[in-house]
Amino acid sequence: MAHGAxxxxxxxxxxxLERARDCEQCLGWGTxxxxxxxxxxxxxxxxxxxxxxxxxxxxS
Numbered sequence: 001m002a003h004g005a006x007x008x009x010x011x012x013x014x015x016x017l018e019r020a021r022d023c024e025q026c027l028g029w030g031t032x033x034x035x036x037x038x039x040x041x042x043x044x045x046x047x048x049x050x051x052x053x054x055x056x057x058x059x060s
Contacts, residue, residue: 019045 015030026032026042033039 013039013041015041015046 013031015026017028017030020026020028020030020042022028023030023042023045025044030042030046031039032042
């Protein structure tokens with residue numbers, strides 16, 4: 001059975017689509033959906049070179 005997206009007062013994080021363009025992890029979206037249904041930045045393509053392990057920075 002298909003279910004729609006959960007309603008959330010929070011907007012999904014803003015991803016840099018230029019970085020996400022060829023990403024195989026997020027398929028170019030820049031975000032992934034966790035098992036809990038939350039959106040988070042793709043850790044494969046949205047990391048800055050200066051970031052620590054697995055941390056993602058939001059870009060405006």
